[in-house]
Amino acid sequence: MYQNWDELEACCHACTNCNLCKTRKNVVVGVGNREAEVLFIGEGPGENEDLQGEPFVGRGGQLLDKMLHAIDLDRNKNIYIANIVKCRPPQNRDPLPEEQEACIQWLRNQVALIRPKIIVCLGRIAGMKLIKPDLKITKEHGIFFEKNGVWMMATLHPAALLRNPAQKPGAFDDFLKLREKIKEVCQQTYSDI
Ligand code: URA
Ligand code: SF4
Numbered sequence: 001m002y003q004n005w006d007e008l009e010a011c012c013h014a015c016t017n018c019n020l021c022k023t024r025k026n027v028v029v030g031v032g033n034r035e036a037e038v039l040f041i042g043e044g045p046g047e048n049e050d051l052q053g054e055p056f057v058g059r060g061g062q063l064l065d066k067m068l069h070a071i072d073l074d075r076n077k078n079i080y081i082a083n084i085v086k087c088r089p090p091q092n093r094d095p096l097p098e099e100q101e102a103c104i105q106w107l108r109n110q111v112a113l114i115r116p117k118i119i120v121c122l123g124r125i126a127g128m129k130l131i132k133p134d135l136k137i138t139k140e141h142g143i144f145f146e147k148n149g150v151w152m153m154a155t156l157h158p159a160a161l162l163r164n165p166a167q168k169p170g171a172f173d174d175f176l177k178l179r180e181k182i183k184e185v186c187q188q189t190y191s192d193i
Contacts, residue, residue, distance in 0.1 A: 001109055005034060008109055012086060018102035020087035020095075026053035030082035030110060032075050037186040038178075039116035040064075040081045041107070043125040043157070044095045050088035055081045060158035064122070067158075067172065071179040078189045082110055084126050100129055117185050119150055120178060123157025142174040144181060151181055 002008040013027045028045040031054050048058035056064050056075075065075065073079050085095040085103045095103075111119075121127040124137040131145055131152050144153045155174040156167050182189050 001112060003113075005113060008106075008113065012106050015086070015103075015106070018085075018087075018099045020085060020089060020099055020103075023090050024087035025050050027086045028053055028055055028083060028088075029086060029106075030080060031055055032080035033078055034080060034114060035188075036078060036080040036114060037117045037189050038073065038079045038120065038182060039111065039114055039118070040079060040120045040122055041126045041130060042081070042083045042122045044083050044085035045088040046092050046159075047088065055083055056158070059162060063161060064158045067175050070172070071175050071182075072190060080110075080114055080116070082107060084129055094125060100125075104129070116150060118178070118181060119152045121152065121154040123154070123160065127154030141170065142177050144177070151185060153178065153181070 002011065009029050012029050015021060015027060026045075028049050042055055045055065046058055046060075048061075049055055055061070068074060068079070075081055084107065085099050086106055087103075089095050089099070119130065121130050124135070127135040127137055127140075131147070131154055135154060137154055137156065141155050142153065144151050146152070153174065156171045161168050161171055
C-alpha cells in the first residue's frame with residue numbers, strides 16, 4: 001500500500017501485473033479531486049481513454065459529464081473518477097476476472113487514500129466487483145448498499161445509455177438519488193463549488 005499519490009501513480013504507470021500491459025498505450029489511473037467524498041468507478045479504458053490517459057473522455061464521457069453537471073458535480077472539482085482495470089482491454093472486451101483481480105489492488109489503494117463516503121459504480125462490471133457478485137444492474141441500479149461505512153450504488157453505464165436511450169430517465173433518477181445521499185452524508189461536496 002502506497003501512502004502518497006506520487007508513489008502510487010508512478011508505480012501504477014509502470015505496472016506489468018497482467019497481460020493488458022502489452023497492448024496499452026497509457027495506464028489510466030484516474031482523474032479528479034483526491035480529497036473527494038464521492039468516487040465514481042467505471043469498467044476500464046476504451047480507445048480514447050487509452051490514447052489520452054484520462055477516464056471517460058469519449059462519447060460516453062461527454063454524456064457522463066452532462067449527467068454530473070445536472071447534479072452540480074464536476075470531474076475536476078468535487079469528485080474523483082477511476083476504473084476497475086487501468087489498462088484498455090483489446091477491442092473493448094470485458095476485463096477478464098484475472099485482470100480485474102490483478103488490478104483491484106490499485107483501486108483499493110486509491111480508496112484508502114481518498115476515503116470516499118460514497119462510491120458510484122458505473123455499469124454492471126464495477127457493480128458486480130465492488131457491491132456483490134450477483135448484482136442485477138437492471139433491477140438494482142439506484143439502490144444504496146452500505147459496506148464498511150461507505151455508501152455504494154450502481155447505475156447504468158454511459159455507453160449502455162448511448163446504445164439504449166430509453167434507459168436514460170432511469171439513470172437520471174439514480175443521479176437524483178445520489179444528490180440526496182450526498183446532501184445527507186457529505187460535508188464538502190456541495191460547499192466547494
Ligand atoms: N468506459 C469505462 O468504463 N471507463 C472509461 O474510462 C471509459 C469508458
Ligand atoms: Fe497493471 Fe492493472 Fe494495467 Fe493490468 S490493467 S497491467 S494490473 S495497471
